[in-house]
Amino acid sequence: MAGRSAEVLLGLGFAGIMTTLFLGFQWAPSVAIDAFESPAAQRIFYWHVPAAWAAFIAFAVLFTGSTMWFFNRSPLGWRLHVAGAEAGLACGLIAVWSGCVWGAAEWGTPWDWTDVRLNTFGLLTLLALFLVLGRQSQPDGVETRDTFSTFGLFGFVLVPFTYIATRIWEIRHPGPVVGAGDDGGSLSGDMAIVLFIGALSFTIFIIGHILISMRITSLEQRLEQAQHHIDGGK
C-alpha cells in the first residue's frame, strides 16, 4: 500500500473530480438567471476554479523545485521542478479549456486578450508547456537544468499578478467570490460544498500526479546513470 500511495492518491483524486462533475451538473443549485448571460454554463465553474487552484499548487512546487536546483543543485529540486511543470500543464490546460468554454457561453468570446488574469494564467500554462517540451528536446545536464530552473523562477513572478489581477483590473473575470471579506462572497452553501469537494479532489489528484512524476524522473536518472556507467563514464 505504502509503495502505491501515489497511484491511490491519483485514483482518489480522479474519482473525486468525476464526482465533482456529477454534483456540479446534477446537484448544485442553479444560479439566478438574471445574474449570468448563460446560467447553465456557470456549472463549469466547479471544474474551472479547482483546476486553477491545483495549477497554482503545481506552480508553487515548480518554483520550489527551481529554487532548490538553482541555488543548491539539489536533485530533489530538479525532480520537483519536472513534476511541478507537468502537473501545472495538466491542470492549467483543464482550467484554460474549461474557461474558454465558459467564456464562449457567458462573454460571447472564448478569449479576451485584454483580460489580465486570463492572459497571465494562459502564459503560466504556456510556460509549463515550454518547460515540459523544452526539457524533452535537450540532453539532461546542468546547463539544461539551470536554464529551465531560471524560467521556473521567473514564471512564478506571474503568480501574484494573476492572483491580484481581478482586484486591480476587473475586465472580464469577476472579483473574489470565495472569502471576499465580511460579506462572505456570493456562494450559497450547496455551491460551496461542491466547490470544496472539487478543490479537495483536484488537490489530491495533483499530489498523486506530482509523486508519480517525481518517481518517473528518479527512474530516468537512475537509468541514465546506469547507461553512463556501462559507457565507461566517470
Add this chain to the structure above:
Amino acid sequence: MAEVLLSIKGVEVRRGMSVVLSSFGLEVNSGDITVIHGANGSGKSTVIETAARLLPLEKGQVSHHQQMTMHSDGRRKKPVKPFGLTLQSNGVIGSETIENHLRTVAALSEKEVDLAPLLQSYDIKHRTQDIIAHLSGGQQRKVAVLAGLLPAMISREPTLVLLDEPDAGLDDAAITTLTQHIVSLASAGHGFLIASHNPSLRKIGTRLHNLTGEEPGVENKAKPWETKGQPKQARNVLVRTGHRYASSTHAGLARNGLAAMMILGCMLALGDPSILPSGLWLTGGILAPAFASGLAGDPTSHLMQEARANDWWRSQVQRTPSALGLGVLIGGIVTAGACYVYISEIDIMLVLIGAMICEATMSGVRFLHASTQRLARPNAVFIRLLLPAFILPWALIVSWAAGR
C-alpha cells in the same frame, strides 16, 4: 617576474551530467606556450572553453590578469584586457568579409592595423574583400586563427591567447607560419594556451600539460614579435557590428519586413480597409504589422548561431552583436505604410507608436532568445511558445492609441 595571464583554480566542469574536469588547475604566464595534449574526449576543448568563460563552473574560479572573470557561485565579469580566442568552430559568420571581421576583432582591443602583411603571411591577402562563406574550409580556418592571434599581434601589453586545435584544416605552410607567429609572440611576452594533437605545436610548447600533470617543454629563443597595432577608439562595436550583419544579409528585410508585409497582406485580403470603422479595429490594423515585425525577433540573433559566433562574442564581451534600433526603423516604415493603406494619410503619432512597439517587441524576443543560448540545442527549444506574453501589452497600447 612574469605576469599571470590566466589562472584556473580548482575547477570542476560538467558536460551534460558527466564531470569532465575535477579539481583542475592551470596557470599561463606571459611568455608561456602551454600545450594541452591528450586523447579525444579527455577534456582539452573543455579547458579552452573554461578559460574562455563559456562553460559554467561547478567549483573553482577562472581569472584573467589576476582578476576574477568567472566563479562557481555564478559571478561572471568581462576580462580586464582583450584576449585572443580561436574555438574549434570558427566563430565567424559567413556574410562578413575577411577585412571587416579582422577589423572588428582589432576594434575590440581599441586598435587598428594594416592587415595586408598578416593576410599575406597566410596567403589569403587576395581574398581580403571576399565574404567568408565564399572561402574554402582551410581559408576560413586561417581567418579564425588570425582572429585569435590578432589581439596579441596588435598589443604591447602581455595578452592571453586561447587556441583550440588551431591547426585543424591548415596546410603545412600555414602551420609553419602559425608556429612562427606563436613563438615570436610568446617571446614578446604574450601567453598561449593551446589544445592540439599536432606534433609541430607540441614541439614549440614551453609547458606541456596532459590534463593530469605538467612537464617542461622547450625554451623559447625566438625573435620577439614587433607590435603592429595603432590605438584607435572604437565605440558601439556591438551595435555597429549587429547592423552590419543585418544589412549584409538583408536579414532585417527578409525576416522582420516580410512578417509585417504578410500580416498587412492577410488583413487586406479580408476586405476593403476604407470601410473599417475608426477606433480600435482600425488602430489595431495599422499597428499589427509593426507588432508582427517585432515578433520575428532581432535578425542578428539567428545569424549568430553560425559556427558558434555567439559563443565567440559571449566569451569576449559577455554579449552578442545586436541590431539595436533596427526595430524603430522597420516599425516606423511598416506603420507608415499601413497608415497610408488604411487611412490614406500618415499619422506621425501612430508611426512613432508603431516604431516603439516593434523595437520593444524585438528587444523582448531578443532577451528570450538569449536566455536559451546556454542550452546544448538552443534551436530545438520551444521558446516561441512564450511570445503570446507580448499580446496583452500590445492590445493595451492599441486600446490606448485608439482612445487618444
